Amino acid sequence: MQVTMKFVRTKNEDPDQRDSFVVDVDPETSVFEAMSKVREEQDGSLAFRGTCNTGFCGDCTCQANGKRVVPCLVKVKDSVKEDAIEIKLIRNVAPVKDVLYDVDQFMWKKYKYFRPWLETNGTAPAVKDEDLEPVRLAMRCTVCGLCDEGCTVIDVDKEFLGPMALTKGLYRTTKDPRDQDTKQRFIEAGEKKGLWDCVHCWEASEHCPWGINPTHLIMDLRDDSIALGVKSGKGNPMAARHYNAFADSVKKSGWLNERMLASKTYGLPPYGLSLSGMMSQMPIALKAIRKGKASLRPHKSRPGARQIAKIFAKVEQSHKNKKA
Amino acid sequence: MVKVAFYPGCVAKGSCPELYTSSIKVCEKLGIELAELEDVGCTGAGVLSSEISDPINARTLAKAEQMGVPLMTICSTCTGVIALANVRLQDPEYRDKINREFLAEDGLEYKGTTEVKHLLWVLVEDVGLDVLTAASTQPLEGVKISPFYGCYLRRPDEAIKDGNRKSYIEKVTQAIGGTNVDISGKGKCCGFPSLTINEENALAMTAKHTSEARDKGADAMVVPCPLCHLELDGQQSRAEAQEKQDIDMPILHLSQLVGMALGFTPSEMEVQRHFVSTKNVEEKVKSLAVTAS
Numbered sequence: 001m002q003v004t005m006k007f008v009r010t011k012n013e014d015p016d017q018r019d020s021f022v023v024d025v026d027p028e029t030s031v032f033e034a035m036s037k038v039r040e041e042q043d044g045s046l047a048f049r050g051t052c053n054t055g056f057c058g059d060c061t062c063q064a065n066g067k068r069v070v071p072c073l074v075k076v077k078d079s080v081k082e083d084a085i086e087i088k089l090i091r092n093v094a095p096v097k098d099v100l101y102d103v104d105q106f107m108w109k110k111y112k113y114f115r116p117w118l119e120t121n122g123t124a125p126a127v128k129d130e131d132l133e134p135v136r137l138a139m140r141c142t143v144c145g146l147c148d149e150g151c152t153v154i155d156v157d158k159e160f161l162g163p164m165a166l167t168k169g170l171y172r173t174t175k176d177p178r179d180q181d182t183k184q185r186f187i188e189a190g191e192k193k194g195l196w197d198c199v200h201c202w203e204a205s206e207h208c209p210w211g212i213n214p215t216h217l218i219m220d221l222r223d224d225s226i227a228l229g230v231k232s233g234k235g236n237p238m239a240a241r242h243y244n245a246f247a248d249s250v251k252k253s254g255w256l257n258e259r260m261l262a263s264k265t266y267g268l269p270p271y272g273l274s275l276s277g278m279m280s281q282m283p284i285a286l287k288a289i290r291k292g293k294a295s296l297r298p299h300k301s302r303p304g305a306r307q308i309a310k311i312f313a314k315v316e317q318s319h320k321n322k323k324a
Numbered sequence: 325m326v327k328v329a330f331y332p333g334c335v336a337k338g339s340c341p342e343l344y345t346s347s348i349k350v351c352e353k354l355g356i357e358l359a360e361l362e363d364v365g366c367t368g369a370g371v372l373s374s375e376i377s378d379p380i381n382a383r384t385l386a387k388a389e390q391m392g393v394p395l396m397t398i399c400s401t402c403t404g405v406i407a408l409a410n411v412r413l414q415d416p417e418y419r420d421k422i423n424r425e426f427l428a429e430d431g432l433e434y435k436g437t438t439e440v441k442h443l444l445w446v447l448v449e450d451v452g453l454d455v456l457t458a459a460s461t462q463p464l465e466g467v468k469i470s471p472f473y474g475c476y477l478r479r480p481d482e483a484i485k486d487g488n489r490k491s492y493i494e495k496v497t498q499a500i501g502g503t504n505v506d507i508s509g510k511g512k513c514c515g516f517p518s519l520t521i522n523e524e525n526a527l528a529m530t531a532k533h534t535s536e537a538r539d540k541g542a543d544a545m546v547v548p549c550p551l552c553h554l555e556l557d558g559q560q561s562r563a564e565a566q567e568k569q570d571i572d573m574p575i576l577h578l579s580q581l582v583g584m585a586l587g588f589t590p591s592e593m594e595v596q597r598h599f600v601s602t603k604n605v606e607e608k609v610k611s612l613a614v615t616a617s
Contacts, residue, residue: 152513156528197522200370201513202479215480219374226373242520246371250380255366256334265520280523284558291597293339293558303363304383311379311426318375 001027003080005038007046008088010095018043027077031069031085032060034076047098048087055209058142061149062099063088070144070209090149092158107145110161114169114189119181127177138172138217140210147214150207152199159193163204163214166195171217174224186225190240191233195221227319241265251312254302259294326450328396328441329388330358331406333550334366336398339558340550342594346579347398347443349593353586354451354459361387361395367405369551370517374409379426381409382419386427386434394439396446398579400549403442404476407483410440442477444548444578448492453499460585463501467608469581470505470542471497472533474552478511493546493578500585505542509533514547516555530555530563534573544574544605546581553577557599574602584609 005021021038032050039046050060053072060071064079068090071079079085093101118124147163154160170189174182189195195218204214225231232239245264249257260271266281267274288294302308336344351358364384368377384406388395397403413419414436423433441449447456457463471493476483478490490511494504515529534556537545547553557575564571580593590596590606 152529153518153525155512156532157522157525160525192522197518197525199475199513199515199517199525201475203475203512206479206481213480219370223373223375227375236521239521243371246369247376250366250368250372254364256338256369258334258338284562287599288339288558291599293341293597295338295341302365304365307383307430308365308380310429311383312376314425315373315375315379 001025001076001080002083003034003076004084005034006084006086007038007098008086009046009098010089011097012047014045017045025076027075027080029076030072031064031074031076031079031087032072034085035060035071035087047096047100049100049103055144056142058144061090061144061146063090068146068149068207070142070146073209090145092149092151092154093145103145105158107143107148107162107164110165111143111169113161114165114173114185115181116169116173118173118176118179120178121180124178131177134175135172137212138167138175141168141212141214142210143168144209146207146209147204150203152201152203153197157193157197160197161189161194163198163218166198166221167212167214167217170195171221174221182224183228183230186221186228186230187233189221189233190225190230190236192236194233194236195225196232196236196239227322229319229323238265241267247312251309252301252305253299254305254308257299259299325355325357326446327357327359327393328446329391329393329438330360331364331384331388331395331397331402332360333397333399333402334369335550335554340553340577342597343398343550343553343577343579346577346583346588346593349588350579350583350586351443353583353588354447354455356396356446356451358396359391359393363387367402367409369401370405374412377405378409378412379422381406382413382422382434383427383430383432385410385413385438385440386432388438389435394441394446396441396443398443398548399551400442400474400476401551403440404480404483407440408480410436410438411482442548444477444492444496445489447496447582448489453495456496456499456582457501460500461587462585462609462612464497464581464585464609465501465612467502467605467612468505468541468543469497469502469576470507470537470540470545471510472507472514472537472545472547472552472556472575473511474514474547474549475511477548493548496578496582497546500582502581502585505537505540507533507536507540507542509536514549514552514555515559516551519555519559524566526555527559527563527566530559531567531569531571534560534563534571534575535567535569538571538573542573543608544576544581544602546576546578548578550577560600572600574598574600574605576602576605589613 202215231243266277365380515526518526583593595602
């Protein structure tokens with residue numbers, strides 16, 4: 001079939017550049033092959049990445065007719081609309097040329113932050129095959145970047161380390177029974193822009209073409225971090241304070257005491273005297289009282305509060321036993 | 325008549341009391357019988373470690389199971405977190421462990437049969453859109469509504485179960501006579517989970533969604549989650565200050581929007597408790613009421 005391949009060519013200053021090419025391809029062929037055919041036969045200056053055409057290298061990620069895809073995994077017949085396929089950059093990346101983007105800035109720098117190698121002090125005991133299951137899951141990630149591309153947080157904050165690095169860097173290493181630096185890794189991951197900046201919106205899981213479910217892995221990492229007593233890094237105290245205040249509230253009364261949550265997190269009376277906390281929160285608190293959204297009555301416990309406190313006690317005891 | 329084990333969640337009984345009141349009124353009018361669960365805990369809201377929240381949620385699911393009816397929430401975060409716990413608890417080995425370690429000593433057992441539903445799903449699947457249209461004595465003709473799902477009523481698929489549920493707000497809005505205004509961020513995070521951890525990000529998200537709704541001409545946004553409301557309504561003025569723009573976008577709870585179509589006045593739906601004025605919507609609804617009478 002004849003398909004018009006249209007390229008949104010970024011940072012290409014050649015006044016004679018073409019952006020639209022008609023190619024003759026088998027409808028069963030991949031979109032990446034159609035892109036390559038254009039480059040091979042019609043315009044060798046067209047810039048995009050990709051080598052393997054099997055989904056393995058994870059390099060050719062782009063938008064094809066508005067869908068964010070790994071184009072070697074999509075057939076021409078499934079992408080084409082009105083005999084055309086428009087190829088352009090994914091979102092949230094810095095363009096280099098045409099459909100090339102700065103992968104270092106988008107992903108590699110973030111991946112490196114997590115020291116993506118095992119710290120073993122030279123000794124790595126043999127491990128059971130089943131203990132490596134989670135490790136294998138993270139290893140299936142090809143760094144195609146579709147999770148970071150769809151990430152709600154990266155949308156507003158390009159510095160957020162993001163689901164790819166958390167999966168392939170932090171999850172891969174901390175789940176490996178041979179790694180001996182797990183706690184320190186969680187302390188580093190708990191700094192600003194890291195593990196606790198994720199808003200668990202589940203976009204990453206929806207976007208992953210391999211079903212690796214990065215959001216689920218991030219929630220699992222948080223559970224592991226909490227079990228080791230690490231609720232954020234030293235330079236990111238609010239995350240830990242929020243977790244502790246939330247947990248204290250549910251532990252004491254069975255449900256959320258919003259007033260206590262806010263006061264403990266922001267360091268307000270009777271739990272603290274943070275000036276910045278007061279400056280930022282007092283106007284909201286006063287407005288909430290005026291509007292009848294914040295009650296001044298004492299917070300009542302739920303009828304099942306004692307049973308819920310027992311759940312906390314058992315889990316906390318199991319963490320202590322694990323550490324011992 | 326549909327009966328549910330009603331799980332209002334912490335925020336509807338805390339800083340969004342208008343959500344609780346409006347939901348009770350709407351359910352009463354539509355014949356949804358609410359048996360409120362009292363002896364249950366917070367879902368953990370995706371904050372608490374699942375090691376702690378799974379047993380708490382198993383306890384809640386077991387209480388609903390004893391009543392033999394679905395568990396209904398009015399908060400998408402509660403829905404998502406408890407539904408995900410329910411997915412994990414379908415594994416018999418894991419469920420047995422939770423039952424044995426945490427529930428048995430209080431004479432409880434969760435058998436894995438409770439269905440978790442948000443009010444939105446009950447409106448469409450149990451009440452029915454036809455009934456909703458028939459009950460709308462004051463259809464919201466000319467009111468332009470921008471649906472904002474947030475995260476947990478769109479993802480993850482294993483908790484949502486039925487993909488049709490991802491467009492239920494639009495269906496409800498249409499059924500009660502309103503006009504949908506689509507925004508690209510309708511299934512994105514409102515920012516609330518980051519509010520205490522990275523406030524700048526949270527406020528940037530709030531500004532992005534509310535300004536998009538404003539630019540597309542919406543009279544109001546509608547949310548099925550009180551956390552989205554606390555963020556998009558409660559933090560909107562701070563988002564305006566951070567992003568240096570006026571937004572002024574009223575945010576309605578789903579129950580308030582439906583309630584106004586069912587004939588309740590805006591003040592009966594307690595819109596006066598909101599931070600962002602809902603005056604434009606109130607005036608439109610009042611003029612509809614005059615036309616109807």
